[in-house]
Amino acid sequence: MSHETDPFAEFSExxxxxxxxxxxxxxxGLLRLDAGTLxxxxxxxxxxxxxxxxxxxxxxxxxxxAAFTHEFESVLDRLRSGxxxxxxxxxxxxxxxxxxLKTLLxxxxxxxxxxxxxxxxxxxxxxxxxxxxxxxxxxTTAAVDATDVATGPRQYSIRFLPRPGLFATGQDPMLxxxxxxxxxxxxxxxxxxxxxxxxxxxxxxxxxLIWVVKVTTTAARDVIEQAFMFIEDDCEYSLRxxxxxxxxxGVAAFAPTLKQVAAAAVGDPKPVxxxxxxxxxxxDKVDALVDLVGELVISQAxxxxxxxxxxxxxxxxxxxxxxxxxxxxxxxxxRVMSVRMLPVATVFNRFPRLVRDVSGKIGKKVxxxxxxxxxxxxxxxxxxxxxxxTHLVRNAIDHxxxxxxxxxxxGKSDTGTVMLRAFHEGGTVVIxxxxxxxxxxxxxxxxxxxxxxxxxxxxxxxxxxxxxxxFAPGFSTAAQVSDLSGRGVGMDVVxxxxxxxxxxxxxxxxxxxxxxxxxxxxxxLAILDGLIVGVGGASYVLPLLSVVESLRPNPRDVRTILGDxxxxxxxxxxxxxxRLHSVFGHPTATTEPSQAIVVIAETDGRxxxxxxDDVLGQQQVVIKNLEAxxxxxxxxxxxTILGDxRVSLICDIQELFRFTTTRRHAADIGATTVxxxxxxxx
Amino acid sequence: MAKTALVVDDSTTMREMVSYSLKEAGFxxxxxxxxxxALDVLQGKSVDLIISDLNMPVMDGLTFIKNARQRxxxxxxxxxxxxxxxxxxxxxQGKAAxxxxxxxxxxxxxxxxxxxxxxxx
Numbered sequence: 091m092s093h094e095t096d097p098f099a100e101f102s103e104x105x106x107x108x109x110x111x112x113x114x115x116x117x118x119g120l121l122r123l124d125a126g127t128l129x130x131x132x133x134x135x136x137x138x139x140x141x142x143x144x145x146x147x148x149x150x151x152x153x154x155x156a157a158f159t160h161e162f163e164s165v166l167d168r169l170r171s172g173x174x175x176x177x178x179x180x181x182x183x184x185x186x187x188x189x190x191l192k193t194l195l196x197x198x199x200x201x202x203x204x205x206x207x208x209x210x211x212x213x214x215x216x217x218x219x220x221x222x223x224x225x226x227x228x229x230t231t232a233a234v235d236a237t238d239v240a241t242g243p244r245q246y247s248i249r250f251l252p253r254p255g256l257f258a259t260g261q262d263p264m265l266x267x268x269x270x271x272x273x274x275x276x277x278x279x280x281x282x283x284x285x286x287x288x289x290x291x292x293x294x295x296x297x298x299l300i301w302v303v304k305v306t307t308t309a310a311r312d313v314i315e316q317a318f319m320f321i322e323d324d325c326e327y328s329l330r331x332x333x334x335x336x337x338x339x340g341v342a343a344f345a346p347t348l349k350q351v352a353a354a355a356v357g358d359p360k361p362v363x364x365x366x367x368x369x370x371x372x373x374d375k376v377d378a379l380v381d382l383v384g385e386l387v388i389s390q391a392x393x394x395x396x397x398x399x400x401x402x403x404x405x406x407x408x409x410x411x412x413x414x415x416x417x418x419x420x421x422x423x424x425r426v427m428s429v430r431m432l433p434v435a436t437v438f439n440r441f442p443r444l445v446r447d448v449s450g451k452i453g454k455k456v457x458x459x460x461x462x463x464x465x466x467x468x469x470x471x472x473x474x475x476x477x478x479x480t481h482l483v484r485n486a487i488d489h490x491x492x493x494x495x496x497x498x499x500x501g502k503s504d505t506g507t508v509m510l511r512a513f514h515e516g517g518t519v520v521i522x523x524x525x526x527x528x529x530x531x532x533x534x535x536x537x538x539x540x541x542x543x544x545x546x547x548x549x550x551x552x553x554x555x556x557x558x559x560x561f562a563p564g565f566s567t568a569a570q571v572s573d574l575s576g577r578g579v580g581m582d583v584v585x586x587x588x589x590x591x592x593x594x595x596x597x598x599x600x601x602x603x604x605x606x607x608x609x610x611x612x613x614x615l616a617i618l619d620g621l622i623v624g625v626g627g628a629s630y631v632l633p634l635l636s637v638v639e640s641l642r643p644n645p646r647d648v649r650t651i652l653g654d655x656x657x658x659x660x661x662x663x664x665x666x667x668x669r670l671h672s673v674f675g676h677p678t679a680t681t682e683p684s685q686a687i688v689v690i691a692e693t694d695g696r697x698x699x700x701x702x703d704d705v706l707g708q709q710q711v712v713i714k715n716l717e718a719x720x721x722x723x724x725x726x727x728x729x730t731i732l733g734d735x736r737v738s739l740i741c742d743i744q745e746l747f748r749f750t751t752t753r754r755h756a757a758d759i760g761a762t763t764v765x766x767x768x769x770x771x772x
Numbered sequence: 773m774a775k776t777a778l779v780v781d782d783s784t785t786m787r788e789m790v791s792y793s794l795k796e797a798g799f800x801x802x803x804x805x806x807x808x809x810a811l812d813v814l815q816g817k818s819v820d821l822i823i824s825d826l827n828m829p830v831m832d833g834l835t836f837i838k839n840a841r842q843r844x845x846x847x848x849x850x851x852x853x854x855x856x857x858x859x860x861x862x863x864x865q866g867k868a869a870x871x872x873x874x875x876x877x878x879x880x881x882x883x884x885x886x887x888x889x890x891x892x893x
Contacts, residue, residue, distance in 0.1 A: 098789050098792075101785055101788060101789050101792075104784070104785045104788060105785045108783060108784055108785045134829070135829065137827075138782065138827050138828070138829060141827050141856065142782065142783040142786070144856055145783065145786060145855075145856045145877040145878070146783060146785055146786055146789075148856070148877055148878035149786070149789065149877055149878035149879055149880075150878075151878075156878070370784070
């Protein structure tokens with residue numbers, strides 16, 4: 091119907107993205123309104139955000155969103171103009187309205203009916219408006235008692251006659267019908283076909299149907315009339331209160347429910363838009379790209395020109411031209427990547443609200459500090475980092491921070507601080523969640539880990555190693571966790587999510603002073619800095635992010651420990667190590683550790699060695715997905731094409747680390763270990 | 773030569789939709805996110821039509837028209853307000869400020885172009 095004829099159909103996605111930004115602005119503003127720190131200009135900003143959504147939704151035919159924002163905006167307008175004063179209850183109501191708006195937008199985006207009680211929310215907003223209309227300054231009470239405004243549910247019969255030509259203006263009568271459906275229950279709809287002409291006179295682009303909707307609702311008349319707000323000029327309708335109508339009984343008995351009719355009329359729901367993502371790019375970024383492409387073309391022309399009349403005398407010129415080409419290419423690469431970058435603020439912005447809600451619920455005083463929100467991160471990662479961060483922030487409030495009383499007893503301020511911080515560090519983005527609470531209880535972690543069989547009872551572990559255990563799968567098992575003073579609830583899930591983005595996560599904690607979880611992410615998922623290593627004539631790429639150092643081991647330092655496989659002693663520390671040639675099956679590789687190179691890599695705060703023949707160099711590689719083109723290989727995260735045209739596999743450090751502990755690998759190295767017997771207990 | 777229109781709206785999506793409608797009608801378009809930006813864009817550029825929103829940050833639509841009408845070269849340019857505001861009092865303020873026409877959102881391209889045809893020769 092209207093979807094095909096809508097001239098603006100292609101703008102829907104842009105609308106939803108813009109609307110999401112507006113919703114975030116509103117939430118931020120309302121939280122500040124609640125805290126009393128929202129200035130006049132801020133209030134105008136909140137109003138404009140809702141106002142923009144309304145205008146766009148109306149133009150694009152999202153009637154339900156438009157109708158709701160109309161009410162929402164009206165209340166904000168009062169606050170803006172100063173004819174209404176904010177109260178905590180009102181701020182609460184508006185925050186809820188913003189949630190409703192968000193839900194409505196999500197539903198519209200997915201092309202389904204929303205599940206939120208829009209009518210109730212609308213009525214609550216209206217009640218606020220009427221509260222001030224009658225001169226009563228008690229917006230609060232009005233808001234709270236909103237549902238009592240109507241005196242019990244009434245049944246209405248609504249006859250809806252769309253103008254036959256309304257499709258031409260992009261209107262969709264089913265939007266109205268669906269909106270009426272949300273108003274209450276005992277809904278029925280009957281379709282009148284009296285206007286239908288004979289088949290030969292039927293114009294398929296005309297709307298001949300008339301709907302009679304009966305609904306039992308507590309919503310006031312004017313709330314019901316809102317459904318027609320944007321279609322007023324294109325239809326006639328009548329609204330009749332039939333609550334006391336004797337003919338009421340049995341009317342709906344054989345009528346299909348409204349939802350069925352609406353579903354049938356709409357046909358298959360539109361595919362969820364989640365996959366069809368687009369990026370809004372600031373114009374200056376695009377302009378910079380165009381400039382750079384210009385430079386690239388010039389550099390390339392220079393090289394071409396030199397190449398046509400080249401002799402060795404012009405070698406210097408050629409080198410200069412190539413250097414310039416190199417620079418342009420590199421700049422271009424950086425700029426193109428930056429197009430995919432979004433500030434982490436887009437994720438951080440949800441936390442003021444979350445912290446407010448969670449802390450209020452459990453009676454803790456929490457101050458949230460956000461730092462480095464302008465730090466940019468790949469769009470793909472922005473979308474995936476939200477859940478892990480939410481989890482960490484909840485954990486910090488739930489388990490990390492003490493109750494106000496406990497804090498005062500410990501000589502701290504009664505308000506705890508949770509800090510979210512993002513910053514760049516050496517080609518990676520670091521996001522930290524820290525708190526000034528009680529810190530992890532290593533004693534309890536140890537007990538727990540022993541109970542769950544993660545460590546042996548007599549195992550000696552440093553505090554850092556004990557902290558790292560909270561990320562172990564199976565560390566936390568449901569019931570016992572809630573009284574655990576440290577963390578643990580689903581931290582393995584956090585870890586898995588972060589690792590899925592080629593990132594790493596580590597925790598640090600000081601008893602009594604708090605703890606800090608640090609997530610380290612690559613700038614982008616598409617390119618990584620790699621260390622190229624040679625193994626048996628082939629080359630492999632190790633992500634540089636995980637590489638600590640490389641060294642040629644002294645024969646004395648390689649030992650075989652029963653049950654633990656091979657270890658390498660580096661500056662007094664025993665590190666497990668993996669022979670890359672045995673993992674990937676290169677019979678011609680160097681097998682004697684003292685003649686090979688061991689690259690020390692780190693994953694989740696644990697170090698281990700990777701034995702290779704040689705280190706060949708360092709370069710940025712573009713990651714090509716191997717699973718899409720071939721199949722998943724153990725220990726491999728992807729493939730790339732090196733500068734010389736050879737294909738090289740990119741090692742998955744986390745998976746390789748598991749090889750140090752699996753029995754399969756123990757068997758592998760058993761076959762190839764060449765350490766002399768006297769080395770074992772040296 | 774193609775006629776040029778300036779579209780002023782703080783919503784990027786709205787700017788794009790209006791620009792899209794105008795381009796379909798053969799206009800070249802310039803855009804601005806608020807009144808101040810619009811005045812900057814108009815510096816040294818001549819346009820045949822201005823379509824402006826009312827509620828915008830930095831400088832709202834009414835202030836923008838008032839300022840634009842001060843400029844000699846903009847005195848004769850048709851300025852249409854495209855806004856969700858439909859109150860008569862607002863429309864009067866718009867007219868007093870120098871607006872040529874007033875369109876209420878939601879808009880559809882057909883309606884927009886009909887009005888434009890009336891004001892742009």
